Amino acid sequence: MNQTPLIFLGSFAAMAASFWGLVVAPQNTIGRQQATLIQDTGAYYPASRTGSAEAGAQVYRAQGCAECHTQQVRPKGQGGDIDRGWGRRRTVAEDYLADQPVQIGALRLGPDLSNIGRRQPDATYHLQNLYNSRLLKPGSLMPRYTYLFDVRPLGEGVKPSEAALPAATEPGFEVIPKPEAIALVAYLQSLAADVPLFSAPFPIAKTNAAAVVAPAPKQ
Amino acid sequence: MASTSQQSSATGLSDEQINRSCRAAVGILLIGAATWAVIGLLLGLLSSIKMHVPGLWDLCPWVSYGRVRPAFFTAIIFGFLSQIGLASVLWMIARLGRVLLAMPALAVGGAVLWNVAVLVGVLQIMGGMSTGFPLMEMPRHAASLLLGGYTLVALSAFVTHRARVERNLYISHWFLISALFAFPWLMSVGYMLAVVEPLRGVMQSVAGAYFANGVLHLWIAALALGAAYYLLPKCAGVPTHSRQTAAFGFWALVICANWSATSQLIGGPLPRWIISAGISAKWLLLLSAAAYAANYLQTTHKAKSGTQREPAHAFVFFGSLCYCIWTLLEILGTLPSVSPRLTFTLYHQGLLHLALFGFAGMILSGAAYHISSQVFDASIVKGGFIRGHFFLGVFGAGLIAFAYVLGGYAQGATYNDPAVPMTDAVRGVVKFIGMASLGYLLLLLSQLFFLTALVRGVLGATAQERAAFCAWCCGVPDAGNKSRAQA
Numbered sequence: 001m002n003q004t005p006l007i008f009l010g011s012f013a014a015m016a017a018s019f020w021g022l023v024v025a026p027q028n029t030i031g032r033q034q035a036t037l038i039q040d041t042g043a044y045y046p047a048s049r050t051g052s053a054e055a056g057a058q059v060y061r062a063q064g065c066a067e068c069h070t071q072q073v074r075p076k077g078q079g080g081d082i083d084r085g086w087g088r089r090r091t092v093a094e095d096y097l098a099d100q101p102v103q104i105g106a107l108r109l110g111p112d113l114s115n116i117g118r119r120q121p122d123a124t125y126h127l128q129n130l131y132n133s134r135l136l137k138p139g140s141l142m143p144r145y146t147y148l149f150d151v152r153p154l155g156e157g158v159k160p161s162e163a164a165l166p167a168a169t170e171p172g173f174e175v176i177p178k179p180e181a182i183a184l185v186a187y188l189q190s191l192a193a194d195v196p197l198f199s200a201p202f203p204i205a206k207t208n209a210a211a212v213v214a215p216a217p218k219q
Numbered sequence: 220m221a222s223t224s225q226q227s228s229a230t231g232l233s234d235e236q237i238n239r240s241c242r243a244a245v246g247i248l249l250i251g252a253a254t255w256a257v258i259g260l261l262l263g264l265l266s267s268i269k270m271h272v273p274g275l276w277d278l279c280p281w282v283s284y285g286r287v288r289p290a291f292f293t294a295i296i297f298g299f300l301s302q303i304g305l306a307s308v309l310w311m312i313a314r315l316g317r318v319l320l321a322m323p324a325l326a327v328g329g330a331v332l333w334n335v336a337v338l339v340g341v342l343q344i345m346g347g348m349s350t351g352f353p354l355m356e357m358p359r360h361a362a363s364l365l366l367g368g369y370t371l372v373a374l375s376a377f378v379t380h381r382a383r384v385e386r387n388l389y390i391s392h393w394f395l396i397s398a399l400f401a402f403p404w405l406m407s408v409g410y411m412l413a414v415v416e417p418l419r420g421v422m423q424s425v426a427g428a429y430f431a432n433g434v435l436h437l438w439i440a441a442l443a444l445g446a447a448y449y450l451l452p453k454c455a456g457v458p459t460h461s462r463q464t465a466a467f468g469f470w471a472l473v474i475c476a477n478w479s480a481t482s483q484l485i486g487g488p489l490p491r492w493i494i495s496a497g498i499s500a501k502w503l504l505l506l507s508a509a510a511y512a513a514n515y516l517q518t519t520h521k522a523k524s525g526t527q528r529e530p531a532h533a534f535v536f537f538g539s540l541c542y543c544i545w546t547l548l549e550i551l552g553t554l555p556s557v558s559p560r561l562t563f564t565l566y567h568q569g570l571l572h573l574a575l576f577g578f579a580g581m582i583l584s585g586a587a588y589h590i591s592s593q594v595f596d597a598s599i600v601k602g603g604f605i606r607g608h609f610f611l612g613v614f615g616a617g618l619i620a621f622a623y624v625l626g627g628y629a630q631g632a633t634y635n636d637p638a639v640p641m642t643d644a645v646r647g648v649v650k651f652i653g654m655a656s657l658g659y660l661l662l663l664l665s666q667l668f669f670l671t672a673l674v675r676g677v678l679g680a681t682a683q684e685r686a687a688f689c690a691w692c693c694g695v696p697d698a699g700n701k702s703r704a705q706a
Contacts, residue, residue: 001388001393001462001466001469002386002387002388003388004380004388004392004396007388007392007393007396007397007400008396008400010397010470010473011396011397011400011401011473012400014473014474014477015401015404015433015437015477017474017478018429018477018478018480019408019429019477021478021496022425022429022477022478022480022481022493022496022497023408023412023418023422023425023426023429026422026425026489026490026493027418027422029490030420030421030422030489030490031418031419031420031422032419033419033420061349061350061351062286062347062348062349063280063283063285063286063347064283064284064285064286064288064289064349064351065285066285066351067284067285067288067289068284068285070563072486072487072488074486074559074562075486077559078486078558078559078562079486079559079560079562079563079634079635080634080635080636080637083635083637084634084637084641085637090488091488092488093420093421093422093488093489093490094420095488096420096421096424096488097419097420099420100417100423101350101351101352101413101414101417101423102420102421102423102424103351104421104424104487104488105563106353106483106563106567107563107564107565107567107568108563108564108634109270109645109648110641110645111641133273137642138642139642139643139645139646140273140642140645141270141271141273141645141646141649142273143269143273143274143277143283143284143285144273144274144277145277145283146277146278147278147279147280147283
């Protein structure tokens with residue numbers, strides 16, 4: 001091994017092979033997936049996000065939410081994700097077709113958020129959770145995102161703004177979510193990987209033979 | 220160790236002349252690395268404290284946990300480890316090739332640009348401009364600057380390598396040259412496919428994993444192993460035991476490292492075969508670690524009893540130990556019987572810290588001391604700073620890895636048990652995170668010793684140049700250093 005070109009060519013061949021195997025080949029299969037038309041509802045899955053939810057995805061990225069939260073549900077038998085109620089089925093590649101960037105996360109300090117829009121659809125809950133998680137869940141380690149809110153002292157007899165969070169959030173103050181907070185909550189509400197797919201049907205419950213069957217995608 | 224007055228029979232160049240040609244570029248890279256290590260660990264300590272004191276400075280978005288944590292990894296990987304790696308590349312290629320560093324001004328420009336890029340990247344991440352992909356959070360503008368800095372440094376290194384007089388390639392050459400080739404490949408592939416022209420859906424995560432895994436194995440680990448294979452015979456006083464074993468380990472690393480990328484995505488929303496391919500490759504990386512371990516043990520076994528031991532030896536020893544433990548624990552984490560418990564837990568954070576601070580951090584720090592003692596001031600390795608750096612570094616890296624690995628194992632059990640309320644499961648990891656915070660503090664202190672030792676050595680050795688520079692700038696000699704320069 002006294003030839004520099006050998007090192008170069010060997011490294012290049014190894015990297016090109018891994019690139020082909022891990023990126024090019026999967027791109028030709030899962031990279032070309034299209035949204036599925038669900039016959040029962042007539043809607044496409046996954047649906048494109050609304051403007052506000054799309055903006056919220058960027059807030060989610062900028063705040064680094066994926067440092068503590070994943071968006072991937074493992075199949076039954078690989079961890080307790082489904083038993084914890086984080087999803088009715090495992091997540092598959094098709095669930096992320098509308099995401100940019102894809103924020104699947106790698107570490108869970110908080111719960112998985114794949115289906116948070118279904119598990120907790122209440123916008124006020126999410127806003128309060130962002131403002132001060134410990135109001136709702138004493139002992140929570142989630143940081144406060146107070147900078148996503150305008151906090152103003154309430155004068156005596158002054159009625160708080162309609163957009164303000166409930167008075168108990170910060171007694172004596174009105175807490176008004178900024179557009180970033182509203183967008184982030186719209187994004188969280190849009191997170192729902194709960195449509196049974198051909199590649200990911202709902203798992204069959206042991207005690208229930210009449211399992212939910214995935215609707216066949218329209219060809 | 221080669222004497223600094225040794226003359227090359229082929230060129231007539233002395234070690235001293237070669238060292239001097241590298242001085243400016245190596246100085247900027249090493250001081251930059253030590254500075255980024257301190258900055259990075261301040262961010263790491265802050266992020267760790269914020270994990271168990273979530274209300275700390277929560278009014279300031281710039282220091283929110285989700286921004287500080289990726290800024291910390293960026294500062295450590297690209298600011299600290301990569302810069303020592305680049306300094307090692309420049310100096311070792313010049314020394315092993317018995318040739319002066321070519322185009323040193325280009326290397327200096329590249330080193331400055333690299334530091335600017337890391338600064339811009341860290342500030343952009345803290346300002347909320349992260350890309351959102353693990354270990355690839357640096358936004359594209361900063362990444363472009365980084366690639367520009369790399370290009371300048373690499374150009375100098377390649378021209379030096381082409382002009383080398385000693386035509387034999389040493390084991391270090393293989394790893395360093397391969398790393399130089401891998402970096403632009405990973406940067407261009409990763410950023411093009413995940414950020415600039417992103418692939419559709421979850422393929423972005425695959426591209427991100429390809430980049431993160433490649434940077435860890437084919438950039439940072441390859442640089443560290445290149446430095447280790449240089450330092451090992453220096454420390455032992457005998458040549459490396461087996462060139463063939465090293466070649467086997469090298470090719471095992473180069474061929475398998477990138478394939479192992481998808482082992483990070485166990486349980487992820489991908490077809491099973493993609494993840495299985497990654498796990499298989501991860502297992503094969505054991506060959507690379509085993510080859511290195513065999514060479515290390517055989518070489519040190521043959522070490523001459525009366526050899527003057529290099530101070531870098533302790534760093535190489537601990538780094539090598541961590542390399543083997545890291546590889547074994549990485550493989551353990553892919554076992555079907557334990558991976559459901561360990562996936563998405565602190566366990567993998569522990570392994571990342573073991574790789575960055577235990578393995579690469581220690582070996583590259585040893586290389587930094589060795590290079591500084593040659594290029595700047597031999598007395599740099601004689602102070603108490605190096606001992607302080609080593610022991611604090613060992614305890615710090617060990618404590619963080621231990622806390623996260625153990626914490627991850629405990630966390631996996633509670634997170635997978637639906638009977639345990641989520642808040643209780645989260646609170647259960649606090650004690651481990653607290654232990655890790657202490658580890659960060661020890662590591663921060665160790666890096667302060669590192670920075671102090673390097674700055675003292677560099678300032679002491681460059682008094683003459685600085686005095687001349689001050690005189691050139693202001694027309695007045697630097698009064699503070701005048702006497703030292705004359706001395």
